[in-house]
Amino acid sequence: MNDLDQLKDLDPARGREPSAMEWTRSEAFIERVMAGPAPRSHARRWLTAGAVAVAAGAVAAVAVPALVPGVAEKAVASWTAAPTARTGDQVLPQARACAAGDVGGVTSANAADVLLAEQRGDATLLIMKKAGVIVECLLVDEDQAASMGLIDADAVIAPPAGTVNLETMSSLGDGDGQWSNIVGLVGPQVTAVEVKLGNGTVVQASVKAGWWAAWWPGPEGGEVDTLTVTVHAGDRTTSHLPSELP
Amino acid sequence: MSAEERFRALHRDTYADLLRFVERRVPPDEAEDIVSTVFMTAWRRLAELPEDARPWLFAVARRTMANQTRGWLRRKALDVRLGGRDSHVPDGSAFSAARIDLERAWRSLSAADREVLALVAFDGLTSEQAATVLNCRRSAFAMRLARARKRLQAALDPAAPSLQLKEMNA
Numbered sequence A: 001m002n003d004l005d006q007l008k009d010l011d012p013a014r015g016r017e018p019s020a021m022e023w024t025r026s027e028a029f030i031e032r033v034m035a036g037p038a039p040r041s042h043a044r045r046w047l048t049a050g051a052v053a054v055a056a057g058a059v060a061a062v063a064v065p066a067l068v069p070g071v072a073e074k075a076v077a078s079w080t081a082a083p084t085a086r087t088g089d090q091v092l093p094q095a096r097a098c099a100a101g102d103v104g105g106v107t108s109a110n111a112a113d114v115l116l117a118e119q120r121g122d123a124t125l126l127i128m129k130k131a132g133v134i135v136e137c138l139l140v141d142e143d144q145a146a147s148m149g150l151i152d153a154d155a156v157i158a159p160p161a162g163t164v165n166l167e168t169m170s171s172l173g174d175g176d177g178q179w180s181n182i183v184g185l186v187g188p189q190v191t192a193v194e195v196k197l198g199n200g201t202v203v204q205a206s207v208k209a210g211w212w213a214a215w216w217p218g219p220e221g222g223e224v225d226t227l228t229v230t231v232h233a234g235d236r237t238t239s240h241l242p243s244e245l246p
Numbered sequence B: 001m002s003a004e005e006r007f008r009a010l011h012r013d014t015y016a017d018l019l020r021f022v023e024r025r026v027p028p029d030e031a032e033d034i035v036s037t038v039f040m041t042a043w044r045r046l047a048e049l050p051e052d053a054r055p056w057l058f059a060v061a062r063r064t065m066a067n068q069t070r071g072w073l074r075r076k077a078l079d080v081r082l083g084g085r086d087s088h089v090p091d092g093s094a095f096s097a098a099r100i101d102l103e104r105a106w107r108s109l110s111a112a113d114r115e116v117l118a119l120v121a122f123d124g125l126t127s128e129q130a131a132t133v134l135n136c137r138r139s140a141f142a143m144r145l146a147r148a149r150k151r152l153q154a155a156l157d158p159a160a161p162s163l164q165l166k167e168m169n170a
Helices: A003-010 A020-034 A071-077 A092-100 B003-023 B028-044 B053-068 B094-108 B111-121 B127-134 B138-156
Strands: A114-120 A123-130 A133-139 A145-152 A168-172 A179-185 A190-197 A202-204 A206-208 A211-217 A227-233 A236-240
Touching (some): A020 B028, A092 A123, A092 A145, A114 A206, A123 A211, A133 A179, A202 A211, B003 B053
Antiparallel strands (some): A114 A123, A133 A145, A179 A211, A190 A227, A206 A211
C-alpha cells in the first residue's frame, strides 16, 4: 500500500453516497434551473490554422488563417495594458482581412461594419458585423488573423443600464505565445471596464458601440474565475467574477 | 441530445462525486448550497463544458467555496477536513497506532499540501485533472504533489528522511 492509498483511510467522505432524498432535492433543483434562462447556445473558441470548417450554423467558429507561430509571440511581446482606440476608417485594411476570413461567412467590409477597434502594440482587435453575424478578429499583420463568431446580430440585446454581460472568454496557444480574450455586451451608462488578473495586472478593456473587449498574454481566459471584471458606470463601480456575469 | 438531456446526464454522472468533493472541504450543512451553485453555473455555461466535466465542476466548486467561506480568501489552499472519526478502531491495535500516526502526520502538513494530496487520494483525480482544479499546469501540480508526499513521509517517519516514494499511477 503506498502513501496515497493509506491516506484514503482519512477521507471524510469515504463511502458517502447521497441519500434518496438528496438525489430528489438535487434533481428538482436542476429542473428549476433548466426552467430559467437558456444556456449559451454556442461554444465559441478560437481555432488554429488549418482547422476544417465545422459550421453548424451561422456562428460557427472557424479561424483561417489563425495567428501562425511567431506571430502570437510578436503580439504578446508588444502588448500594452491600455488600448488605443481606432476608428473603422483607421482599421479598414484589417477589417477587410477579417471580412475575408471564413468565420461568419466571407464578406467585404466597410468602415461602418466595425463596431469596436483597438490597438495594443502590433495587434489590432476588431468586433465587426459580417452578414448578420458579429465576429471578433485579432490581427497582427493584415493577413494574420484569428477570428471567432460571437452572436447573430439580431440576437444582440443590451444588458440593463450600468451592467455588462460576458459573451465569451477563452485562451489560445501556449508558452510565450499564449493569450486570452474576453468579450461581452455593455448596457447604457457603462463608461469603462477593467480586467484584473490573478497576478495583479489590470487590463483596460475597450468599450464601444454596446461591446466591451480585451485581450492579454496568458492563460486566464481558459480558466475558471482567475480574473475579476470591474465595471464603471458613472460613480458606481462593481466587480464580478466571470461566473457571476450573465 | 438536447441541452436539457445533456444537463440531466451531467447531473446524474457527477452529483455524487461533486457532493463528496464539497463535503470534504466544508461542513455538510453548507455543501448542498454550494453544489447547487455549481450546477447553476454549469447550466449557464453548458456549451463551454469540456468533455471531462468533473475537474471543471470541481474547479467551480472550489471557487464557490472560496467565496462563501468566511476568512478563506486570505489563504491560498482550501483545507480538507479529516474523516473517519466514527470508524471503529480497536484500541491499542497496531492498526489504531498507524492510524493515529497518519492523522498526526496529516495535521502537521500545510493546508496547501493537504489540498494537493486530497485531490489525488480522496477525490481520485489524475494529475492532469487535479491541475485543472487548481488552475495550474500538470507539471506544476506533479511537482507540488511530489513535495507534499515527501513531507508526508517525513512526518510519518522523521528518522528516514530519504524514503523512496512509490510511483503513482495517476
